Amino acid sequence: MSQRTIIPFGPQHPVLPEPMHLDLVIEDERVVEAIPQVGFIHRGLEKLVTKKDYTQFVLVTERICGICSFGHSLGYSETVEALMGIEVPPRAEFLRVIWHELSRIHSHILWMGLLADGFGYENLFMQCWRLREQVLDILEATTGGRVILTACNVGGVEQDIENGELNGICQTLDGLRGEYNQLLKTFLKDKSVRHRLVGVGYLSEADARAAGTVGPFARASNIPEDIRSLGFGAYAALSGFEPITSKDGDGYARCEVRALEVLQSIDIIKELAEKIPDGAINQKVKGAPEDGSYAVSRLEQPRGECFYFAKGNGTKFLERFRIRTPTSQNIPGMVQTLQGCDLADVPLNVLTIDPCISCTER
Amino acid sequence: MSSTIKSPWLIHYDASSCNGCDIEVLACLTPMYDVERFGIINTGNPKHADIFLVTGSVNERNISVVRQIYEQMLEPKVVIACGICACSGGIFKECYNTLGGVDVAIPVDVYAPGCAVRPEAIIDAVVCGLGVLEEKRAALAAGELPPAELPELPTAADKQLDGVSVRDAAAAELHAEIRDE
Numbered sequence: 058m059s060q061r062t063i064i065p066f067g068p069q070h071p072v073l074p075e076p077m078h079l080d081l082v083i084e085d086e087r088v089v090e091a092i093p094q095v096g097f098i099h100r101g102l103e104k105l106v107t108k109k110d111y112t113q114f115v116l117v118t119e120r121i122c123g124i125c126s127f128g129h130s131l132g133y134s135e136t137v138e139a140l141m142g143i144e145v146p147p148r149a150e151f152l153r154v155i156w157h158e159l160s161r162i163h164s165h166i167l168w169m170g171l172l173a174d175g176f177g178y179e180n181l182f183m184q185c186w187r188l189r190e191q192v193l194d195i196l197e198a199t200t201g202g203r204v205i206l207t208a209c210n211v212g213g214v215e216q217d218i219e220n221g222e223l224n225g226i227c228q229t230l231d232g233l234r235g236e237y238n239q240l241l242k243t244f245l246k247d248k249s250v251r252h253r254l255v256g257v258g259y260l261s262e263a264d265a266r267a268a269g270t271v272g273p274f275a276r277a278s279n280i281p282e283d284i285r286s287l288g289f290g291a292y293a294a295l296s297g298f299e300p301i302t303s304k305d306g307d308g309y310a311r312c313e314v315r316a317l318e319v320l321q322s323i324d325i326i327k328e329l330a331e332k333i334p335d336g337a338i339n340q341k342v343k344g345a346p347e348d349g350s351y352a353v354s355r356l357e358q359p360r361g362e363c364f365y366f367a368k369g370n371g372t373k374f375l376e377r378f379r380i381r382t383p384t385s386q387n388i389p390g391m392v393q394t395l396q397g398c399d400l401a402d403v404p405l406n407v408l409t410i411d412p413c414i415s416c417t418e419r
Numbered sequence: 420m421s422s423t424i425k426s427p428w429l430i431h432y433d434a435s436s437c438n439g440c441d442i443e444v445l446a447c448l449t450p451m452y453d454v455e456r457f458g459i460i461n462t463g464n465p466k467h468a469d470i471f472l473v474t475g476s477v478n479e480r481n482i483s484v485v486r487q488i489y490e491q492m493l494e495p496k497v498v499i500a501c502g503i504c505a506c507s508g509g510i511f512k513e514c515y516n517t518l519g520g521v522d523v524a525i526p527v528d529v530y531a532p533g534c535a536v537r538p539e540a541i542i543d544a545v546v547c548g549l550g551v552l553e554e555k556r557a558a559l560a561a562g563e564l565p566p567a568e569l570p571e572l573p574t575a576a577d578k579q580l581d582g583v584s585v586r587d588a589a590a591a592e593l594h595a596e597i598r599d600e
């Protein structure tokens with residue numbers, strides 16, 4: 058009979074850029090159970106709505122997570138706009154989506170790099186991060202920040218991107234696509250990569266539904282759910298949008314879904330850059346949310362569906378603001394994939410859901 | 420100049436940062452900024468590391484982790500606080516679960532401000548830290564390095580909210596309740 062042992066994993070661990078703790082119950086080399094513990098990054102920032110007024114709070118929401126920073130400011134702004142009935146100018150809607158998709162590209166390439174590092178392909182990790190710098194350069198040129206952009210505000214966006222600059226961005230992205238396709242070949246065709254990913258961390262469609270997974274994690278288990286297909290904001294102007302899915306439900310499928318989404322995002326940006334209308338980029342906001350009013354909004358973050366709730370109380374300070382983030386939805390699914398896997402595959406399994414702990418704990 | 424500072428190894432821990440500073444620390448190690456060309460290597464083992472990069476502020480839960488990593492590192496060692504959160508608590512200073520910058524847990528040698536801290540600022544801080552490392556090494560060799568003074572770890576009850584500590588506020592509430600009865 059093999060003996061049971063508990064191995065602590067984290068919070069400080071070489072493969073985890075963020076602290077997270079797992080108690081792994083193992084029998085020989087096999088994981089029988091994984092018990093996650095969270096709370097290392099909890100800051101309690103939702104409560105800050107009582108200290109910062111609703112226009113300032115967008116700066117706090119940007120700092121929920123440095124990777125999906127723009128998405129959070131967008132989600133918050135949309136919620137408050139719904140709360141106060143503010144109409145956002147169409148050009149601002151387009152710019153928001155362009156920045157949001159750029160963030161998705163940088164987030165996915167970053168993740169692919171971390172994954173490569175996780176399965177021990179250092180060179181690929183470096184190449185991914187080198188490529189990602191091109192996207193950061195675009196972000197820096199258009200907003201002034203590399204990771205925290207401060208581009209979105211309640212009522213619109215902070216700064217405009219000139220049409221000529223948009224063309225330049227499209228050209229940069231075309232160049233990036235060429236280089237990216239080479240990386241893609243390694244990720245999807247290389248034998249050693251396939252060997253490490255195929256069959257690892259399998260989650261069936263039924264299990265993925267039962268665990269309530271979202272985002273690329275769910276789409277890799279053949280659940281075609283993507284909030285972007287509902288057509289919020291400028292997504293409605295797209296000629297068509299089909300979520301990318303895969304049937305396999307393993308680590309390879311998750312890699313494939315995210316890898317292809319990068320190309321899809323490039324297409325979205327290029328299409329929107331062509332269709333973008335001229336006009337104002339900002340709508341002046343006045344007054345305060347009414348007492349007792351509340352609003353919700355949903356957004357497709359790089360890691361999946363994110364849900365926002367805001368409640369007003371008649372003053373400039375919101376009564377309550379709540380976010381449900383994609384990783385908190387995905388942790389139960391991740392724990393399931395860990396059961397029965399080899400100890401050596403644990404880091405890879407944790408990585409394939411693309412955990413964002415600072416979103417989860419806020 | 421000794422050999423220690425020609426190839427300093429560093430360890431990175433994310434206290435409660437928003438990731439913004441973490442990915443900038445990682446960006447320093449990757450081709451664009453590539454600090455590995457200076458012999459700097461990122462390690463996961465505190466015993467191997469000379470420089471401790473901390474991002475994010477500390478809270479009740481991770482303060483002991485930060486302290487443990489620091490204590491496991493061997494002398495001479497340098498601590499760099501990356502990002503305004505690690506320097507002072509930054510935008511999250513007023514949050515109920517943020518105890519403050521990293522210096523409430525361990526002594527900090529170099530502060531690198533910025534939100535998010537720019538890779539250039541991190542590299543600058545590391546270069547600055549190398550000077551401190553060299554000083555400490557010389558002092559250690561001469562047997563003159565005093566033991567690091569570690570502050571007493573605060574708990575969530577010490578947190579100042581609106582000018583009163585959480586503990587005092589709770590006590591005042593309790594007193595008021597007893598008085599009313």
Ligand code: SF4
Nearest residue numbers: 437439502504534535
């Ligand atoms: S300093 Fe800014 S970017 Fe860095 S961890 Fe704090 S909030 Fe995030």
